[in-house]
Amino acid sequence: MEAAIAQRFQYPSWVDWREFERKLPRGSLRYPQRAKEEKRFRGLALAHLQPERRNRSVSSEVSCSADNSSALLEAGSVYPFDGDLILKRKAEEVKPFLNGRSMYLVGMMGSGKTTVGKLMSKALGYSFLDCDTLIEEAMNGTSVAEIFEHHGESFFRGKETDALKKLSSMYDVVVSTGGGAVIRPINWKYMHKGISIWLDVPLEALAHRIAAVGTNSRPLLHDESGDAYTVALKRLSTIWNERSEAYSNANARVSLENIAAKRGYKDVSDLTPTEIAIEAVEQVLSFLENEETMEIPDGDL
Numbered sequence: 001m002e003a004a005i006a007q008r009f010q011y012p013s014w015v016d017w018r019e020f021e022r023k024l025p026r027g028s029l030r031y032p033q034r035a036k037e038e039k040r041f042r043g044l045a046l047a048h049l050q051p052e053r054r055n056r057s058v059s060s061e062v063s064c065s066a067d068n069s070s071a072l073l074e075a076g077s078v079y080p081f082d083g084d085l086i087l088k089r090k091a092e093e094v095k096p097f098l099n100g101r102s103m104y105l106v107g108m109m110g111s112g113k114t115t116v117g118k119l120m121s122k123a124l125g126y127s128f129l130d131c132d133t134l135i136e137e138a139m140n141g142t143s144v145a146e147i148f149e150h151h152g153e154s155f156f157r158g159k160e161t162d163a164l165k166k167l168s169s170m171y172d173v174v175v176s177t178g179g180g181a182v183i184r185p186i187n188w189k190y191m192h193k194g195i196s197i198w199l200d201v202p203l204e205a206l207a208h209r210i211a212a213v214g215t216n217s218r219p220l221l222h223d224e225s226g227d228a229y230t231v232a233l234k235r236l237s238t239i240w241n242e243r244s245e246a247y248s249n250a251n252a253r254v255s256l257e258n259i260a261a262k263r264g265y266k267d268v269s270d271l272t273p274t275e276i277a278i279e280a281v282e283q284v285l286s287f288l289e290n291e292e293t294m295e296i297p298d299g300d301l
C-alpha cells in the first residue's frame, strides 16, 4: 500500500513540457514573461502531483453523496466528510491553473455571490471584494440605495463599470459583482480578464432569501405594498426575463437545481454555501480543462 501511494506522488521522468503547454490557460499571457514561466512550471508540477486529478471519479462521486455524514473514501483511506476540507482540496487543485486570474461571481440579487465568494476566496487564498461596496466607497460611503435615489440607475451603472475596470487589472481576487453587472457589454470585457461564474438559483429560492432579510438595501426590489415574498418574486421574474441571456455569458455556470439533483436533495434550500462553493470550483476546473488551447510561439519556450 505504502509503495502504491509513494508511486502516485513520484514525478514521472517522461514528462513532456510541451504536453503541458497546450493545457495552459490564455490568461497567463498577461504576465511578464519571467513570472509567467515561473508560475507555469510551478503550477504544472503541482498539478501533476495532485493525487485527486487521477482519482476524480472517486472524489466527485463522494462529494455528490446525499449524506453529509458519510465518509470520504479516497486513495484507500477513510476520512470524515468535511465540506471545508473538500473545498480546500479542490481549490488547491485548480489554483495552479489559474495563474492568478480573478473570479467574478455573477447572478441575480440574493443568489449568494457574497456568501459563496467569501468561501471561495478563503479556500483559494485570494482576496474578496464586493463591487457594490467599492462603488459605495468611491461615493464617500453613499449607499447603493441612496445612489439610485439621488442620481438614478444610469449614473450607478457608470460607477459600476468604473469599478469593474479597476478590478480587471487585479489578480488573485474573488469579486462579488452587482446583480445587474451583466447587462452592459463593456462590463464583460472587464470580467473576461478573469473567470466569470454564474450562480444560477431558482427565483422562488431567491424570493425567500430576499423576503427574509427585507428589500431596503435592494432598490430595484423595494416596494411598500404587498407581502415581501410575492413582491420580490414578481420583480425578480421581470428582471430575470431581461437578464437571463446576459448571465449565460459567464464562463462557468453553477446551477443549484443540478447540484441538489446530484446530491439527492428535494430542495435547493437544503444546499449549504460550502456545497455550492465546491461545485463552483469544480465548474471552474471544467472550464479550464475545456479552455481553448493556447498557441505558444517557438521563441517563447
Ligand SMILES: Nc1ncnc2c1ncn2[C@@H]1O[C@H](COP(=O)(O)OP(=O)(O)OP(=O)(O)O)[C@@H](O)[C@H]1O
Pocket (backbone or CB within 6 Å): 107, 108, 109, 110, 111, 112, 113, 114, 115, 116, 176, 177, 178, 179, 209, 210, 213, 218, 269, 271, 272, 273, 276
Ligand atoms: N446557500 C444558501 N442558502 C440559504 N441562504 C443563503 C445561501 N447563500 C446565501 N444565502 C442568504 O441569502 C442572502 C443573500 O446572500 P448574498 O448576500 O450572499 O447574495 P448576493 O448575491 O451577494 O446578493 P446581492 O447581489 O443582492 O448583494 C443572505 O441573507 C444570505 O445569508
Ligand SMILES: O=C(O)C1=C[C@@H](O)[C@@H](O)[C@H](O)C1
Pocket (backbone or CB within 6 Å): 108, 109, 132, 144, 177, 178, 179, 180, 181, 217, 218, 219, 220
Ligand atoms: O440587480 C441589480 O441590478 C442590482 C443588484 C445589486 O447588487 C446592486 O448592484 C444594485 O442594487 C442593482
